[in-house]
Amino acid sequence: MTVLDAVTRRPLPNVQVSVVGTQLGGTTNSQGVLHMVGVTAGAHTVRARLLGYAPVVKAATVTSGSVTKLEIGLTQSALELSAVVTTGTGGSQVEARKLGNTVANIEAPADAPIRSFSDVMQGREPGVVMLPSSGIAGEGARIRIRGNASLSQSNEPIVYVDGVRIDNGGSFGRGYIGTGGGGNPSRLDDIDPTSIDKIEVLKGAAAATLYGTEASNGVILITTKKGTQGAPKWIFDVEQAASSEPTSRIEPQYGFARSDTAAQRLSYHYGFPVQAFQPFTAGNFATRLFQTGTSTMSNAQVSGGNNLVTYYGGLRAYVENGTFTPSNYNWQDRGVNMRNLNNKYQGSLSVGITPSHTFKIQTSVLYADTYNEVPDNNNSIYAPYTVALFSKPENAQCDASKTSPTDPTYGSLGNGLCKGSGNPTGASSFGTIRELLQPSITQTARHFNGRVRTSYIPSAELNFDGTFGIDFTSQRSTFQIPFGNNIDLRENRANNGLASIDDRYHQEVTLSLNGGWTHNMSKNISSTLNFGAQGFITKDNDESSTNQNFPGPGITVVSGGAQPQIFEAFTSIVNAGYFAQEQLGYKDWMFATVGARNDYNSAFGKTSGGVLYPQASFSIIPSDNPAYNGTALSKAFQTMRFRFALGKAGRQPGAFDKLTTYGPLTSPLGGPGLVPANLGNPNLKPEVSTEWETGMELGFFDNQYSVEFTRWQRTLKDALVSRQFPVTGGFTALQLDNIGGMQAWGWDTKVKAFLVNKANFSADVYANIGFLSQIVTDLGGAPPLKVGGSYPRYRNFIKQGWAPGALFGAALPAACPTGQTKAKGGGLCLQPGQFAFDVNKDGVPDDATTLLNYLAVPRQLAALAPLLRDDSLSGSGLNNYLGKPTPDFQGSLGGSITWHRNWHLSTNFEYKFGHYTITDLTGAFRRANATNGGNTLLRAQTEATMLNPASTPDQRLAAAKVWLYQLAGLSPYDGLNQNFSGDFLRWRELSITYTAPLAWAARLGASDLQLTLSGQNIALWTKYPGVDPEINVYSRGGANSTGGGTNQNFGEAIDAFGIPLPRRVAFNVRVTY
Structure with missing residues (x-):
């Protein structure tokens, strides 16, 4: 054939x-x-x-x-309306053209540089956003489909593999192990990407109604490869890759000597001349923590079978050593333990048995054994990279290595290193860089997903199937700080050692029974009825312990310490529901579908009972109507379809949120006790999203060009919001209540074109774009919720009337309206010639003369306190709207070229833009903080000018303006000079594949030989001044292991000392037998 x-x-x-x-x-x-x-x-x-x-x-x-x-x-066809897609929990399938809702089919190009499931999903579909958070090897991306559909619960979609729910978590557990927010692996990345046949995405409630509770954030359906009849077909892949960080975007650390004595000491330490009040750098302490990362991938697949049994099997090994390295700080061989490893060993097996033409059994198994090591990162005061960014070269000192108080070498080797202990980089107050490289953070996980599906097809009209499956994860995380870790005599954290472990066991049990009846009710009307029931049981157990103060080195077991602590938590949720869906077709070009699912969940309150989720949709394909042919419209559009869908889906509260609970209390005097914990709410019910979508598909120029458009709108009612009830009964913790509301709307557009199609050359291009608008409509009288709680640096809030996660903080006063002395609302404003300073404390913004008099002598930057805008007269100056952390627009574009039949090039660009604001906390610390950071070149120049006795008042005034408009920030001015546009375009993928002549493959005894050179994160175009606009302080599960909560949901677009996304180049060889 x-x-x-x-x-x-x-x-x-x-x-x-x-x-x-x-x-x-x-x-x-x-x-x-x-x-x-x-x-x-x-x-x-x-x-x-x-x-x-x-x-x-x-x-x-x-x-x-x-x-x-x-x-x-x-x-060639730019539209694929006849493609078969999955619509219901039993895996019932239907042609896409018959549905009123969209089902996105995500399929990465065969030669794309894919390492994980996260890579498969990245930048493929509008409205489906992957959020990678950092460049730490092994970190899994967060997933958002059409924004946020909950204010408190997880906004991650539910994921099914071959009809079985899979663990979609990602964290180091709920206990005593933290990473600073980043580096968390995703259990979805345990799936071998080479075993995936297709991925379908149901984007919202209108499409996911039949999945019921938990489906309001969308559903991802993964179908794995199956065997086919025929001789065994073997495929072998080997790949070698290298990765590197964009070090040019990371500014070196600058400082200046404040006296000639300090300059003399620093000159000896660094080995080059340093002059007082002249900014200098000793290189980039942060980028010394980077290396060229490497990875190796090996993969083998086999498929085949006969008319009775078919099979598919795959094995994959992926071993990666990330770009983070401690080796450059291991002078004197004192030992460093922190690394970044990402090793995965994955297997998949599928066997199909067909004993008769009416009966079939299909079994599938996925298994992964993974190992990760990650560095402490992001907003952790003990993160090596963070402390390296904060280092102030003028604070370098080797006093601990001095042989005497008058040691002429100052204890330094004269090359930027100390003879022994010391702080050779001027690291901040929490420890030296090599001290912070002493600990290790690891995770070992074993993940199993298996299912059995039986299908009975007694006739062409009837079909029945049942699926039973289990997904199980066993995960152990560890955190070790060795005995005697304060090798530079600076760190004061568990100096006698610390050991922590966290064991997490997660289980998903899925059972579904389904049926379908397809028949023609008349000559013109067809009917398809799907019905069934589904239940799942989710269990999650987490046990953690920690101990410190060990008697000596070499003891790493938790029981070896003197200060033990223990943590344990478990949850169990049972959900059961039944559904029915009827689809009627008229002359095979008009279709109407109605259906509903009724759900019961153990997390619902006693008074809420079950919940019904209805749906309805219509699909009209004029181009499939015989009367359409020959019309003027058919000459312009060869394919035309219009559609509409409406549906509901929900999200349940946590397992124990409805219950009144008490926690244990231990007294230092001995004896147990109880303390009020959760108030409980017997009326809790699921929050319900109602969503409609409408759209069309057009194909023209013989379907070589296509346009797809979808407009959607979602209303969330009874949203679960954490609120404070009266504390008179002793229950002080916040309690969930169904009092909130949120609305969202948007649209998606996809364009595809086959430009050229010749024997030796073909080219195609595509582009897609999605728009999103969200607003919190109701908090039920509860006060605004803030990301980070009392931590003032994060300025993301959930406020009624604003986009979720909107930024509020400090801003400078605006110019006064013409003829006015106050801003609108009565707040402070600036007259011409005034500056936002009040150095003489007269309540009036200073003019240049006042400032010049004040700056006649050297001044500390901290003495120049900016005046803040307060148009609402709140008294804090921190209620100014600064932007929102989600872009209006998101999408991708790319294409492919094939020439001379054996060369193929494909590429992908991803972009975000439109009112997209990033909190540059990294830059704020490096510009404004006097102790931790304050080390950019502009900061050093500005501060040196202010403190230099030789500076003139005019020079200090110019420096004061720089401080005011570019540098000042952090408390008590949180939000000032730290929010910037995050618009970007990233060249995400490029691959070039050469299919070798058959003679080459024949020398290997093979039928095919392909060589691929690929790149990932090749280039970045952005005006964002920080390192990387895709950095975020919270990775998957970084703020909440369950995936919910204010921080995890809305702690977005916060650049807090994260490692940027690396560039990656890979070479792959594929052989087929």
Whole structure:
């Protein structure tokens, strides 16, 4: 069998071919050829499909004892409305054109640089946003589909693999192990990406109604590869990759000597001249923590079978040593333990058994054994990279290594290092860099996902199936600080050692029973009824312990310390529901669907009972109406469809939120006790999202060009909000209540075009864009919620009437309206010639004369306190709106080129823009903080000018303006000079594949040989002044291991000392037998 491009006669590789009604099938090789054996004599129907082409069904007759040759021609099509998609919990499938809602089919190009599930999803579909957070190897991306559908619960979508719910968490547990917020792995990345056949995304409640409770944030359906009849087909992949950090975007640390004596000491220490009040740098202490990261991937796949049994199996090993390295700070061989490793060993197996034409059993198993080591990171005072960024070179000293108070070497080697202990980089107050490299943070996880599905098809009209599956994760995380870690005599944290462990066990049990009845009610009306029931049980146990103060080195077990602590938590949720859906079709071009699901959940309050989630949708395809052909409209648009869908889905509260609970209390005097914990609320019910969407698809120029558009709107009612009840009963903790509301709307547009299609050259391009607008409509009288709680640096709030996570903080007064002395609302404003200072404390903004008199002598920057804008007269100056952390627009663009039949290039760009504001906390510390940071070149120049006795008043005034408008920030001016536009365009992927001549492959005894050179995160275009606009302080589960809560949901776009995303180059060799 040969599959060709119908126009150019070019052979098409990777075409999925199947014989309808059998298990026979496979994919074509690089020459477009597929050999099938075991096909019975007689008439058959062959189906062929390939992304970017219209599927084809062709009849073939096989003669006994002979070889039947078949040629199939595929025609390029920018629309794929006849593609079969999954719609219900039982895996019921239907053509996409019959649905009133969209089902996004995400499929990465075969030669894309894919390392994980996160990479497969990145930048493929508008409205589906992957948030990578940092460049730490092994960190999993967070997922948001059409923004946020909850104010308090997890906003992650639920994920099914072959009909079984999978653990979608990602953290180091709920106990005593923290990383600073970043570096958390995703359990979704335990899935071997090479085992994935397709990914479908139900974007919102209108599409995900049949999945009921927890589906309001969307549903991701992963289908793994299955075997097909035929001889065994083997595929082997090997890949070697290297990664590097964008060090040019990380500014070196600057400082200046405040006296000639200090300059003399620093000159000896660094080995180059340092002059008083002249800014200098000793290099970049932060980028010394980077190296060229490496990774190796090996993969083997096999598939085949006969008419009774088919099989698919895969093994994959991925070993990565990230860009973070401690080796450059291991002078004197004192030992450093912190590393960044990401090792995954994954296996998959699928077996299909067909004992008769009416009965089938399909089993699938996924297994992953993973190991991660991550550095302490982000907003941790003990993170090496953070402290390296904060280092002040003028504070470097080696006093602990001085042989005497008058040691002429100052204890320094004269090359920027100390002879022994000391602080050679001027690290901040929490420890030296190499002291903070002593600990280690690790995680070992074993993840199993398995299921059995039985299908009974008694007739062409009836089908029944049942699925039972288990997903189980066993995860152990450790944190170790060795005995005697204060090797530079600065760190004062567990100097006698500390050991912590956290064991997490997560289990998902899924059971579903489903049926379908398809028949024609009349000549013109078709009917498809789907019905079924589904239940799942989710259990999560977390046990953690920590201990410190060990008797000596070498003891690392938790029981070896003298200050033990223990933590334990467990949750169990049971959900059960039943559903029915009826779809009516008229003449195969008009379709109407209605359905509903009724759910019961153990987390619902006693008075809430069950909840009903209804849905309805319509799909009209005028181009499938025979009367459409020959019309003027058909000449312009060869394909045309209009659709509408409306539905509801929910999200339940936590397992114990409805219960009144008490916690244990231990007294230092001995004896146990109880203390009020959770107030409880028997009326708790799920928060419910109602969503509608409408859209259209148009294909023109013989479907070589296409446009897809979707407009959607969501209303969240009974949103769960944490509020304070009266504390007279002793219950001081916040309690969830169904008092909130939120609205969101947006649109998605996708454009695709096949520009050229010739025998030796073809090219296609695509672009997509999504718009999102969200607003909190109701908090039920509860006060605003703040990300970070009492920590003042994060300025993200949940406020009624504003976008969730909106930023509020300090801003400078604006110019006074013409003829006015006060701002609108009565707040402070500036007259011409005034500055936002009040150095003489007369209550009036200072003019230049006042400031020049004040600056006649050296002044500390801290003495120049900015006046703040307070138009609302709140008294704090921190209620000014500063922006929102989510962009209006998000999308991607790219394309591919094939030339001379054996060269293929594909690329992908991703972008975000529009009222997109990032909190540059990294820059704020480096510009404004006098102790931790305050070390940019502009800061050093400004501060040196202010303190230099030789400076003139005019020079100090110019420096004061720089301080006011560019540098001043942090408490008590939180939000000032730290928020910037995060708009960016990133060249996300580029790959070039060469398909070798058959003669090359034949030398290896193979049928195909492909060589691919690829790159990832190749370039970044942005005006954001920070290191990377995609950095965020909280990674997946970084703020809350359950994925919910204010910090995890709305702690967005906070650049807090994170490691940037690295560039990556990979070379891959694939051989097929």
